[in-house]
Amino acid sequence: MHTTGRPGTLPTRLATKINGYLPCIRARTAASEDDMRLNENADLDTSQVEDLRGSGGGGGIGGLPIGGRGLTGVIVTVLLALVGGYFGIDTLNGGDPSGQPAAGPGLEQECGSANADRLKQLDCRNLLYINSIQAYWTDELPAAFGTTYEPATTRYFSNQVSTGCGAADSGTGPFYCPADDHVYIDLTFYRLLADQLGAPGEFAQPYVLAHEYGHHVQDLLGTEAEMRREQQRDPDEANHLSVKLELQADCYAGAWANGASDTEGSDGTKLFTSITDSDIQQGLDTASKIGDDTLQQRSGGSVNPAEFTHGTSAQRQQWFRTGYESGDPKSCDTFAAGAVK
Numbered sequence: 001m002h003t004t005g006r007p008g009t010l011p012t013r014l015a016t017k018i019n020g021y022l023p024c025i026r027a028r029t030a031a032s033e034d035d036m037r038l039n040e041n042a043d044l045d046t047s048q049v050e051d052l053r054g055s056g057g058g059g060g061i062g063g064l065p066i067g068g069r070g071l072t073g074v075i076v077t078v079l080l081a082l083v084g085g086y087f088g089i090d091t092l093n094g095g096d097p098s099g100q101p102a103a104g105p106g107l108e109q110e111c112g113s114a115n116a117d118r119l120k121q122l123d124c125r126n127l128l129y130i131n132s133i134q135a136y137w138t139d140e141l142p143a144a145f146g147t148t149y150e151p152a153t154t155r156y157f158s159n160q161v162s163t164g165c166g167a168a169d170s171g172t173g174p175f176y177c178p179a180d181d182h183v184y185i186d187l188t189f190y191r192l193l194a195d196q197l198g199a200p201g202e203f204a205q206p207y208v209l210a211h212e213y214g215h216h217v218q219d220l221l222g223t224e225a226e227m228r229r230e231q232q233r234d235p236d237e238a239n240h241l242s243v244k245l246e247l248q249a250d251c252y253a254g255a256w257a258n259g260a261s262d263t264e265g266s267d268g269t270k271l272f273t274s275i276t277d278s279d280i281q282q283g284l285d286t287a288s289k290i291g292d293d294t295l296q297q298r299s300g301g302s303v304n305p306a307e308f309t310h311g312t313s314a315q316r317q318q319w320f321r322t323g324y325e326s327g328d329p330k331s332c333d334t335f336a337a338g339a340v341k
C-alpha cells in the first residue's frame, strides 16, 4: 500500500511522469529512495495530534440513531454547510471500517525517538507533517500578516466523529472545523486518494494537511468569517466565494511547501532533510485529481461550474503553484478582484 509503505517506495511512479528526462530522473529517483527525506532524528511534538481512533469508533456520533446511508448522507450535508473547510471530496463510500489502523500504543510512545521505525508509520509521518506546517505558520503568520499563530491540534478518527461543527463520518474527507479549531482526518482517506482518485504520492498527505491548516489560518485571519458573511449577503455567489476560500487554502499549502525544508522541531533540528521537485510534482498531481470538474466527471455526471465549491483541477494546481513559487502567503489573495474567474 502506498499509504502505509515506506516513503522510499513512493517516488518510483514519478519516473513515468516526467517527459524527456527519464534516465536522469530515474537515477535521481533511485538516489532519493535511499536518501531520507524526513529527518529520522526529528523531535516530534505528539501533543499536536489527538488520537481518537481507539476510543470506541472515533468519538462516536453522540447517540444519534444512524440507520443507514441515507441518514448519514443528511448528516454529512449538514456538516459541510457548517464547515466548508473540507478537502473537496465528499464520497459517502469513503469510510472503510475494515481498513482501520489497529489501535496501538499511544502516539507519544509510537512516534517517540526511541522507536527507530516510527517514520515508516503513517500516523507518525503525518504527525511530522503537522509539526512542520504549524512551525511554518508560527513564523510566517506574524511575518506576513502581523497575526499571532494559535496552534490547532489534528484529531485522527475512524469512521465517525462528533465535532464542534456537528457529526461527521469518513466519507466527508478531511476537514477543518472553525467552531472547535481542530483538523479532522481519518487516515484511511489516503487510501481512497491513492486507489480511487489516482493520487498515490506521499506528498499528497502533507498537501492535504497543509490545505486544512490553511483553513485554520483563514479562521485566525478572519477570512473565513468574512466569506460567510459575504455568502449570506449574496447567496447567488456562495459557491464562487467558497471556491476562492478553497483555492486560497491550496495556495497556503503551496507556501508551506516552499518553506517546509526550513521548518524545525521543538529542539531546533530540521523536520525534513529535503523537499524535492518530485514532491512538488506529487502535490500538483494531487491537485489535478481533486478539482471539481475532474470529480464531477469521475462520478459520471456532466461538468457543472455552478456547482463548483473548490475550483477546477487547473485552478487548484495554479494556486498551489502560486503559493509554492512565491513562498509568500500574501500572494494568495484569491479574493482580489479578477484573481479567480
Ligand SMILES: [Zn+2]
Pocket (backbone or CB within 6 Å): 084, 085, 086, 087, 088, 211, 212, 215, 246, 249
Ligand atoms: Zn478546503
